[in-house]
Amino acid sequence: KQEVTQIPAALSVPEGENLVLNCSFTDSAIYNLQWFRQDPGKGLTSLLLIQSSQREQTSGRLNASLDKSSGRSTLYIAASQPGDSATYLCAVRDNYGQNFVFGPGTRLSVLP
Amino acid sequence: DTAVSQTPKYLVTQMGNDKSIKCEQNLGHDTMYWYKQDSKKFLKIMFSYNNKELIINETVPNRFSPKSPDKAHLNLHINSLELGDSAVYFCADPGLESHEQYFGPGTRLTVT
Numbered sequence: 001k002q003e004v005t006q007i008p009a010a011l012s013v014p015e016g017e018n019l020v021l022n023c024s025f026t027d028s029a030i031y032n033l034q035w036f037r038q039d040p041g042k043g044l045t046s047l048l049l050i051q052s053s054q055r056e057q058t059s060g061r062l063n064a065s066l067d068k069s070s071g072r073s074t075l076y077i078a079a080s081q082p083g084d085s086a087t088y089l090c091a092v093r094d095n096y097g098q099n100f101v102f103g104p105g106t107r108l109s110v111l112p
Numbered sequence: 113d114t115a116v117s118q119t120p121k122y123l124v125t126q127m128g129n130d131k132s133i134k135c136e137q138n139l140g141h142d143t144m145y146w147y148k149q150d151s152k153k154f155l156k157i158m159f160s161y162n163n164k165e166l167i168i169n170e171t172v173p174n175r176f177s178p179k180s181p182d183k184a185h186l187n188l189h190i191n192s193l194e195l196g197d198s199a200v201y202f203c204a205d206p207g208l209e210s211h212e213q214y215f216g217p218g219t220r221l222t223v224t
Contacts, residue, residue: 087153093213
């Protein structure tokens with residue numbers, strides 16, 4: 001059974017810092033991995049999608065990497081801003097394409 | 113246009129009542145999901161529904177039932193509501209296998 005964990009559970013950094021969020025999964029037979037952002041009381045916004053054959057994806061200040069064999073993904077945020085404060089969730093899609101498993105999320109606070 | 117929409121955004125009701133949450137997607141895909149996010153923010157899949165066929169039911173009580181009047185809609189019916197049903201419920205379109213998953217804005221259900 002696939003399990004997804006995220007470290008750290010919470011992170012507080014001053015504005016301008018670069019930071020890394022970690023996601024680990026137990027079963028490497030995944031189809032893809034997706035990073036989401038969730039603001040308090042809001043829905044999920046897709047940030048980056050990495051296919052199992054890819055190593056990384058970039059969007060603006062965000063860079064996500066995937067090491068499928070070791071069951072890890074990282075989300076790198078450059079030059080963090082207070083507006084980046086949110087909970088970040090990773091989710092893996094299994095090889096059948098039908099099942100998604102989410103991590104518990106990392107709550108990020110960027111202090112001005 | 114919003115890819116996935118849900119109504120209502122908030123729902124407060126008493127124990128024992130029956131309620132429904134509506135979901136609509138305009139992406140033209142065949143599969144829709146329902147997720148539950150509990151007070152600890154864990155997001156877990158409840159149902160996967162593909163062309164009127166229930167594919168996944170992750171240990172969800174049979175008081176919960178998805179109803180799809182047409183391809184674009186997957187409504188969630190809940191009978192005999194219990195206090196533990198209080199949570200945020202998200203409808204999602206998992207997209208094609210290589211594509212992003214899109215979430216609705218969520219419905220915060222409070223059972224008193």
